[in-house]
Amino acid sequence: MMKGISRFYSRSEIRKKILSFYLIMTLMVMIISGCSNIKNKEKDTIRIGVSVYDAHDTFITQLMDDFNSYADTNVTVITYNAGQSMKEQNNQMQEMIDGGCDVICINLVDRTEPEHIIDLALKYDVPVIFFNRELTGEDLRRSDKFYYVGSDAMESGIMQGELAAEGILDDSLHIDANGDGYIQYVMLQGEAGHQDAIVRSEYCVETLMNSGIKLDRKGLAIANFNRTQAQSKIEQLINAKTEIELILANNDDMALGAIDAYINIFGDKAKSMLPAIYGIDGTIGGLEAVKTGYMCGTVYNDKEGQAHAMYDLAIALATGGSLDDLGIEDEHYIRLPHTKVTLENVNDYLY
Incomplete structure (x- = not known):
């Protein structure tokens, strides 16, 4: 009957096995650490x-x-x-x-x-x-x-009204072109029922009236803050021979649409035919229109x-x-x- 074979390791062999064990453990720690770093990196994103x-x-x-x-x-x-x-x-x-x-x-x-x-x-x-x-x-x-x-929508409406009032009271601008003591104006409003559009419109007009300006509204056009829609609305009013001395737009895009309408109808004479136009937002296009004189002013929305x-x-x-x-x-x-x-x-x- 064969007896079991036993094996005795020398000290050098034992050292090698201990070293191998530590190397394996070190490698596992590095792998775990690496995974942890990946997770931390994901959390940092x-x-x-x-x-x-x-x-x-x-x-x-x-x-x-x-x-x-x-x-x-x-x-x-x-x-x-x-x-x-x-x-x-x-x-x-x-x-x-x-x-x-x-x-x-x-x-x-x-x-x-x-x-x-x-x-x-x-x-x-x-x-x-x-x-x-x-x-x-x-x-x-x-x-x-x-x-x-x-x-604050109310603040923008008030400021637009103040700008328009300052322009009307400045004789050099001749906004009251027909000299009847009333300002014939059109309001280009954003979306129907939109809070900012309603507030901007109401406080702009209220500010003008509180400044002693007499107003005669010739149109309230819903143009959904859209340049093309605003152009179409103003073209309709121009073609209907509507007298317009002032256009108040809830945003610059609609103000630019009003300018487009005059350019489309009057061509090179458009600038001399423009009423006073005021916008809100201070977009790049709106600011450039103020600089070139096509718009009288805008309210900068930061x-x-x-x-x-x-x-x-x-x-x-x-x-x-x-x-x-x-x-x-x-x-x-x-x-x-x-x-x-x-x-x-x-x-x-x-x-």
């Missing part, structure tokens, strides 16, 4: 999802250009165009959540229908920054992770400031950083001020 109501809106496009310019190398911004469809924007909200966005920025298609977006944000505990199109305070306060970044504030807030929310120095008011709002722009100071905003 911030994903910001953005849905805009319409990518063809000039102001929104320029605001997003500024927003993207602030993004660091470890920040990924994914932008969606809702194309003026609330249903599409609701779907995009789900996509951004499914895509692992740390923060979501929403430029609402319809400020009166944010329920689905809010419900999703609450369900998945995702911070949301609403911007440019303000939802109701009641909706915004449904979570301490909801914020609004934008401006898109750079809003973009920067929105970006800083998004990063703070994504990283758990401090919100103390971001200028938040009433726990949910960041508002940037407007400024009046005329020929005298337009270069300060263009260059």
Whole structure:
């Protein structure tokens, strides 16, 4: 009967086995450490999802250009165009959540229908920054992770009214061309029922009347903040022989559309035929029109400031950083001020 064979190791062999064991353990630690570093790197990457109501809106496009310019190398911004469809924007909200966005920025298609977006944000505990199109305070306060970044629509309306009043009272501009003591005007308004459009229009007219200006409204045209639609509306009024001494537009795109209408109808004589035209937003096109004299003035809506504030807030929310120095008011709002722009100071905003 064979006995079991036993093996005795020499000291040198034992040392080799111990060394091999330590090498294997060191390698395992390195692998685990490497995996840990990969995970940390993934956590350091911030994903910001953005849905805009319409990518063809000039102001929104320029605001997003500024927003993207602030993004660091470890920040990924994914932008969606809702194309003026609330249903599409609701779907995009789900996509951004499914895509692992740390923060979501929403430029609402319809400020009166944010329920689905809010419900999703609450369900998945995702911070949301609403911007440019303000939802109701009641909706915004449904979570301490909801914020609004934008401006004060009332302020912009008042400033536009002040600009127009200053122009009317300046005899050199001869805005009251027929000398009847009344200013025949047209209001180019944004979307029907849109809060900012209504507020801008009402406070602009109220400011003019409080300045002692007598007004004679010749038209209230809904042009949906759109340049082409504004051109069509003003062309209709011109062709109907409507007397127009002043055009007040809720945004620069519509003001530029009014200019397009005169150019299309009067050609080279258009500039001499133009009424006084005032816009709001201070887009590049609007500022250039002020500089060349086609527009009398615009109200600068600080898109750079809003973009920067929105970006800083998004990063703070994504990283758990401090919100103390971001200028938040009433726990949910960041508002940037407007400024009046005329020929005298337009270069300060263009260059």
